Amino acid sequence: MRDRFRDLEAPSASRKKDVVLMATVSSFEGLQPPTRSELRQFAELFTPLFQASSDEARRQAVAALSQCPQIPAAVALFVGCQAIDIAAPFLTSSPAIDDETLITIARTQGSAHMKAIVSREALSPRVIDALVGLRQAEQRLAAPLEVEPPSMAPEPPAATSLEDIEAAARRASEEEMRNRIRELAHHVARPEGDRLGLRNLSPIQAALLVRFARNREATLFAKALADGLSASRWLAERIMLDISGQQLATTLISLGMDFLDAVFVLEKLYPHLAEPQHSVTRAWMVLDELDPEECNARVEAWRRADSYTYLPDEAETARSGHEVPPARDRRVIGRTR
Numbered sequence: 103m104r105d106r107f108r109d110l111e112a113p114s115a116s117r118k119k120d121v122v123l124m125a126t127v128s129s130f131e132g133l134q135p136p137t138r139s140e141l142r143q144f145a146e147l148f149t150p151l152f153q154a155s156s157d158e159a160r161r162q163a164v165a166a167l168s169q170c171p172q173i174p175a176a177v178a179l180f181v182g183c184q185a186i187d188i189a190a191p192f193l194t195s196s197p198a199i200d201d202e203t204l205i206t207i208a209r210t211q212g213s214a215h216m217k218a219i220v221s222r223e224a225l226s227p228r229v230i231d232a233l234v235g236l237r238q239a240e241q242r243l244a245a246p247l248e249v250e251p252p253s254m255a256p257e258p259p260a261a262t263s264l265e266d267i268e269a270a271a272r273r274a275s276e277e278e279m280r281n282r283i284r285e286l287a288h289h290v291a292r293p294e295g296d297r298l299g300l301r302n303l304s305p306i307q308a309a310l311l312v313r314f315a316r317n318r319e320a321t322l323f324a325k326a327l328a329d330g331l332s333a334s335r336w337l338a339e340r341i342m343l344d345i346s347g348q349q350l351a352t353t354l355i356s357l358g359m360d361f362l363d364a365v366f367v368l369e370k371l372y373p374h375l376a377e378p379q380h381s382v383t384r385a386w387m388v389l390d391e392l393d394p395e396e397c398n399a400r401v402e403a404w405r406r407a408d409s410y411t412y413l414p415d416e417a418e419t420a421r422s423g424h425e426v427p428p429a430r431d432r433r434v435i436g437r438t439r
Contacts, residue, residue, distance in 0.1 A: 170196075175203060301401075327353070333405050352397045
């Protein structure tokens with residue numbers, strides 16, 4: 103992108119305004135994240151420079167702005183309302199457009215702008231609802247134009263036929279809209295195996311858990327599990343105290359441990375789960391029955407409860423006999439005397 107900006111900096115009088123626009127956008131790119139004053143200054147400079155520049159310079163400027171994580175709201179609305187051949191990359195990929203601006207552009211511009219907005223990777227439920235409403239409104243406005251009434255008064259059978267056609271058109275429109283909503287909502291569904299944003303065991307942490315389970319070193323296993331959970335050792339020990347293995351199985355699934363490694367760990371820590379059942383072990387059956395989404399929700403609830411009840415500072419003080427008790431404890435001791 104910057105190389106193309108340099109191409110526009112050739113000493114040509116006809117491209118002087120293009121060079122100024124490119125320089126302004128390039129400078130703004132280097133300010134990310136910009137201050138409030140810099141956002142205001144850029145908004146004041148950009149519009150007149152953009153209007154005075156050539157179409158090629160406009161496209162290059164819009165393509166550059168579509169990569170900026172933050173731009174003035176007025177600039178976002180101005181760029182989004184440009185001709186679709188210029189605004190398309192901005193509408194489809196810019197992370198700086200808020201929901202209100204997207205809805206405004208969809209309501210004020212044509213269907214081409216709506217299609218560009220629909221092709222964004224992520225849309226909020228509010229924007230989806232607005233797009234669906236606009237689409238239905240377009241269908242209602244277009245329906246009378248699709249079937250023109252005859253100039254003469256229709257016979258009763260013809261009226262009935264027209265009503266059937268309109269009803270079929272409405273049903274087709276509704277089905278098309280439902281399919282569109284399913285496509286828009288598809289990005290919300292997490293593909294199988296996609297753990298982006300979830301808590302994951304590192305390869306070293308997983309190897310340590312397998313090793314400690316093999317040697318039945320419960321204390322070291324609890325420490326490694328607490329490290330993988332980013333929680334207290336007490337939570338890890340409470341999970342391991344469930345002799346059914348259900349809680350540990352839930353935790354290992356939530357942390358994304360390899361299935362066979364998780365089976366091995368359960369069999370080593372809970373020998374009764376190593377018993378064969380339906381050509382596999384009971385540990386396999388326990389893990390196979392768990393739903394990953396439910397495991398994630400349950401483990402996160404455990405972690406939140408642990409963060410509310412476990413106070414590392416006071417626990418460390420209680421374990422150290424050479425440190426002075428916290429001030430709160432000293433006040434309690436003083437009153438007991």
